[in-house]
Amino acid sequence: MERRTRRAFVVTLGAAVAGGVATPAFAGTAATGRPAPPLARAHAHNDYEHPRPLTDALSHGFGSVEADIWLVDGALLVAHDATDLDPTRTLESLYLDPLARRVKANGGRVYRGDDLSLQLLIDLKTPGEATYRALAKRLRRYGPMFSAAYGGVGGRVRRGPVTAVISGDRGARAPMEAEKVRHAFYDGRLEDLGTGVPASFIPLISADWNKTFTWQGAGTMPPAEREKLRQIVGAAHHARQRVRFWATPDAAGPERDALWRELLAADVDHLNTDDLAGLEDFLRGTR
Numbered sequence: 001m002e003r004r005t006r007r008a009f010v011v012t013l014g015a016a017v018a019g020g021v022a023t024p025a026f027a028g029t030a031a032t033g034r035p036a037p038p039l040a041r042a043h044a045h046n047d048y049e050h051p052r053p054l055t056d057a058l059s060h061g062f063g064s065v066e067a068d069i070w071l072v073d074g075a076l077l078v079a080h081d082a083t084d085l086d087p088t089r090t091l092e093s094l095y096l097d098p099l100a101r102r103v104k105a106n107g108g109r110v111y112r113g114d115d116l117s118l119q120l121l122i123d124l125k126t127p128g129e130a131t132y133r134a135l136a137k138r139l140r141r142y143g144p145m146f147s148a149a150y151g152g153v154g155g156r157v158r159r160g161p162v163t164a165v166i167s168g169d170r171g172a173r174a175p176m177e178a179e180k181v182r183h184a185f186y187d188g189r190l191e192d193l194g195t196g197v198p199a200s201f202i203p204l205i206s207a208d209w210n211k212t213f214t215w216q217g218a219g220t221m222p223p224a225e226r227e228k229l230r231q232i233v234g235a236a237h238h239a240r241q242r243v244r245f246w247a248t249p250d251a252a253g254p255e256r257d258a259l260w261r262e263l264l265a266a267d268v269d270h271l272n273t274d275d276l277a278g279l280e281d282f283l284r285g286t287r
Contacts, residue, residue, distance in 0.1 A: 038063050038111045039283050043244060045122070048078045050276065053094045058102075058110070062208040063117035064244075066269055067095055068168070071131040076138065077201050079125075091135075092164055095120060096142055103145050103161045110161050117147060117163045119204075119270075121187065128171025132184075139183035146183045153177055153201040154275070165204050186240070190232065195202040199240040203254070204270075205232075209245040219257030228264045242269035252278050 038045035040063035048064040057065045057229040069076045069091050077090040099118070106112040111176065124131045139146050147163040149155050166172050167187035176186055190212070213229070215221045221229075236243045245263070249256050249275055260271055260282055273279040 010285050035111075035113065036061060036284065038114055038116050040064075040179055040263075041269060041271050042276075042283060043119075044276060045246065045250075045270050045272045045274055046080060047078065048089070048094060053078075054098055056276055060276040061111075062104070062276065062280075063116055064121060065095075066121040066123060066167075068125050069131065069135070070165075071126045071134050073226060075174065076131075076135060077121075082125075091122070091138065095142055096138065099162055100142055100145055112251060117159055117161060118275065121204075122166055122168075122184070124166065124168035124172055127167070128169030128173070129175055131169065131275045132166060132172035132175050135166075135174070136179070136183065138208040142159070142183075147185070148199055149182045149185070150180070152180055154198050155180075155200060157200050163203075167206060193235045193239070193241075202241060204242050204244060205236045206244045206246060207232075209248045215259070216249050219255075219258035221244055221258075224260065225264070229268075230263070233266050235270055244268070244270035244272060246272050249271050250274055257282065 012088055038061045042057075042060070042062040043064040043066065044050070044057035044062050044064065044219075045066055046068065047053055053067075054065060067078050068080055069078055070082065070085060072087075073084060075087065077085050077087065078089050079085045079093050099120075102110060109115060110118040122135065125133075143162055144158075145162055147160040148158045150158070164184040165187050166176065166184050171187060176182060176184065183185055185200075186202050187203070188197070188205045190205065190207050192202055193205060212232075215225050227239050227245050233243050242279050248263075252275060256278075258280075263271055271279060271283070
């Protein structure tokens with residue numbers, strides 16, 4: 001997806017440094033001393049660019065994280081651009097193995113005491129068919145950690161601690177549709193709304209905010225755009241699908257907060273950000 005700004009990186013790095021001094025908000029609440037519940041709506045865009053991939057997002061209670069992968073000589077490398085590829089930064093080392101250890105330590109859950117299934121959004125940067133086939137082999141190795149679908153596109157779903165959703169190159173769709181047992185699900189687009197493809201195959205509808213709306217958070221959202229947003233969410237929810245927009249304004253300030261408030265009012269399922277601490281504060285109502 002869209003590359004984060006240097007400013008966003010500084011904000012996140014600052015939050016990480018602060019976290020070394022003060023316990024992250026997710027670690028507990030002053031009132032109860034118990035962990036705060038995870039934030040199912042919080043999506044860590046380009047999560048791998050944070051100082052501690054996966055760990056930073058989970059420390060803020062995020063319910064969804066995003067990893068871009070490239071198939072290179074049989075390895076699945078995590079990076080946004082080809083110039084950033086590093087053979088040590090694999091999907092297994094940054095995400096799959098740490099998640100497996102965490103799920104085991106937490107008695108079968110990503111967040112101890114909460115049954116949220118963490119969404120792992122995997123964006124395919126290399127041709128989808130070959131990349132997905134290589135990915136599917138990896139996911140099978142982690143067995144029950146991942147949600148799975150049985151019986152093809154309309155089959156039954158077994159929910160696991162982690163749910164992999166495949167985005168990026170559209171070439172992954174055909175091999176996914178052909179699988180009888182599948183450990184991942186497909187990230188649909190607006191054109192998939194109302195087509196009758198079940199949520200057991202397309203549980204998520206994602207779209208570029210700027211290709212659908214003009215409003216960037218300043219002033220009042222145009223009534224026609226607000227109605228369009230509600231129609232999109234309503235159609236998706238009618239089909240039991242969730243909604244996410246990427247490329248929403250992400251610079252801290254009143255415009256971003258106003259846009260996030262509109263997304264929540266419309267019942268959008270995932271809010272996209274590079275600013276982990278900022279979105280956590282917003283969703284927990286601390287500002």
